Amino acid sequence: MECFKVINPGLFTSVQDMGRFGYESQGVPVSGAMDEFAFRVANILVGNVENAPVLEITLMGPSLEVLQDTAVAITGAWINPLVNGVERPCWSSFPVRKGETLSFAPVKTGCRAYMAVSGGFDGDVVMGSVSTYTRGSIGGIKGRRLEKGDVLSLKRHTLFTHFFKVNEKYIPHYSAEEEIRIVPGPQHDYFSREVIELFLNSTYTITKDSDRMGYRLDGPAIKAKEKHDIITDGIMPGAVQIPGNGKPIIMLKDAQTTGGYAKIATVISIDLSKLAQLKPGDRIKFRAISVEEAHQLLKEKEEVLNKIKETLVPSRYFDVTVNGRVFNVNIDILK
Amino acid sequence: MYKIPRILPAGDKAVVVEYGNEISEECNKRVLNLYSALKRQDVTGITSIIPTYRSLLIKYEPLKLTVDDLTALIAKSDMSTSVEEFKPKVIEIPVAYGGDFGPDLEFVAEYHNMTPEEVIKIHTGSAYRIYMLGFTMGFAYLGGMSEKIATPRLEKPRTEIPAGSVGIAGSQTGIYPVTSPGGWRLIGKTPVKLYDPHREKPILLEAGNYIKFVRITPDEFHEIEQQVNRNAYEVKTYNYDG
Numbered sequence: 001m002e003c004f005k006v007i008n009p010g011l012f013t014s015v016q017d018m019g020r021f022g023y024e025s026q027g028v029p030v031s032g033a034m035d036e037f038a039f040r041v042a043n044i045l046v047g048n049v050e051n052a053p054v055l056e057i058t059l060m061g062p063s064l065e066v067l068q069d070t071a072v073a074i075t076g077a078w079i080n081p082l083v084n085g086v087e088r089p090c091w092s093s094f095p096v097r098k099g100e101t102l103s104f105a106p107v108k109t110g111c112r113a114y115m116a117v118s119g120g121f122d123g124d125v126v127m128g129s130v131s132t133y134t135r136g137s138i139g140g141i142k143g144r145r146l147e148k149g150d151v152l153s154l155k156r157h158t159l160f161t162h163f164f165k166v167n168e169k170y171i172p173h174y175s176a177e178e179e180i181r182i183v184p185g186p187q188h189d190y191f192s193r194e195v196i197e198l199f200l201n202s203t204y205t206i207t208k209d210s211d212r213m214g215y216r217l218d219g220p221a222i223k224a225k226e227k228h229d230i231i232t233d234g235i236m237p238g239a240v241q242i243p244g245n246g247k248p249i250i251m252l253k254d255a256q257t258t259g260g261y262a263k264i265a266t267v268i269s270i271d272l273s274k275l276a277q278l279k280p281g282d283r284i285k286f287r288a289i290s291v292e293e294a295h296q297l298l299k300e301k302e303e304v305l306n307k308i309k310e311t312l313v314p315s316r317y318f319d320v321t322v323n324g325r326v327f328n329v330n331i332d333i334l335k
Numbered sequence: 336m337y338k339i340p341r342i343l344p345a346g347d348k349a350v351v352v353e354y355g356n357e358i359s360e361e362c363n364k365r366v367l368n369l370y371s372a373l374k375r376q377d378v379t380g381i382t383s384i385i386p387t388y389r390s391l392l393i394k395y396e397p398l399k400l401t402v403d404d405l406t407a408l409i410a411k412s413d414m415s416t417s418v419e420e421f422k423p424k425v426i427e428i429p430v431a432y433g434g435d436f437g438p439d440l441e442f443v444a445e446y447h448n449m450t451p452e453e454v455i456k457i458h459t460g461s462a463y464r465i466y467m468l469g470f471t472m473g474f475a476y477l478g479g480m481s482e483k484i485a486t487p488r489l490e491k492p493r494t495e496i497p498a499g500s501v502g503i504a505g506s507q508t509g510i511y512p513v514t515s516p517g518g519w520r521l522i523g524k525t526p527v528k529l530y531d532p533h534r535e536k537p538i539l540l541e542a543g544n545y546i547k548f549v550r551i552t553p554d555e556f557h558e559i560e561q562q563v564n565r566n567a568y569e570v571k572t573y574n575y576d577g
Contacts, residue, residue, distance in 0.1 A: 268347045291347055
């Protein structure tokens, strides 16, 4: 069921779900939404299952012609949606109607926004996932980023009449410098104690050579005790590889499944969402925690998602005509 | 090889089980035995497993499976694998050698003072163990190519190598599953698709199995290619007997 026509694709907009699992042993990367938290909340806001396919928007939003009435929600990077040029709130669901144009203001904070549509986006299902993996040309819309003229379809058409806002206290704030928590290993024994201290006490800058596959960092070089190469083994999104020049590379959702550089540490899973909202030029400080602490934090994050569902603020949208002009009015319904 | 495998953390959602720090069949067999044992059990909470030369990356969902339970499961499965071993198969890969199919065959032959026929004979002479898959979709890391035909990579890599190209790089040999840039010396090409996202089993090869290159003529290449395009071609496989 056709729902949007792409007037302008934006910088890098792709269809993503949670990712492609179970094919990593055959060299297929996981892919999927870079910021899982924002991705899941976007789907919650439009009444979808949490793994429904969404659009992942990078830095510059697309411009879309609405082909049928539906509801959408934008989360993640602060990239205010505009319906026929009129601003709509972020971290909220709102209606769009046939003939309207949905576009986006320039990004204020963060890097990646998620646009969910009621019923979910349709796309090429490859190995159990719709996630676009551009290097392998699979998933999404013909395995590539959106292009001008593409027509996006709904997986299911739903009548969605209830709109919601996320309670302010659960909306994350993005800044240009973040503390990223890591678990040391699997090859931290390739590095001396002093070098690990240097790694943990330095500030690293994300360089321009960064994408969904990995972030290359600039900052103090980390030298291995002997060699940087290992016999190729498995790679987890979040793995911090240290190649021969000592400049860390954080592997992300589109990372290859195996690699041959020593991995000093691995970013904890919930902080991959924080990383997804950093841009080239932004800074990172690493902090080491234990696996047990990371699991505790993961549980707390799940509880936050439950709280978000319980405390959604209902809101209503009305068309009000004043002196012949139509205004869209958004009212929060207070309990 | 270690007496007892090391279990290392890889963040909060994966562990690495490492059997040694070497590339050997013995070490790789232990990896694949644990891999098949865990796959057989189909454990709730294990999301994926990546077997490599000498280790496995086991991804798990901590909210469904605790690290302690996972560690205990690994230890138990590791010990029980000696009973039911992974039984490898040989997959025959038809290859047209030389000419447009393998533009570097002549170079490889000259490099070793051989005829192209001799190179083909050596290349098709043994079965190659698939140690692991990785790098790109369906790329197999093979072991066991004869040093007699080992040839250095191109000084200037090609920008586009067609899918199915069979190449040599040093003492490695392999097949490009998808069209990509690369610096391997191309000696032939297979019409078989190692990777087809629309096939029920998108990736043809599996770690632990063996592949044997079988020489075909250009006519046979085109014939098989047509069958492949009609989804009417099935690769020949048989049990590996050492």
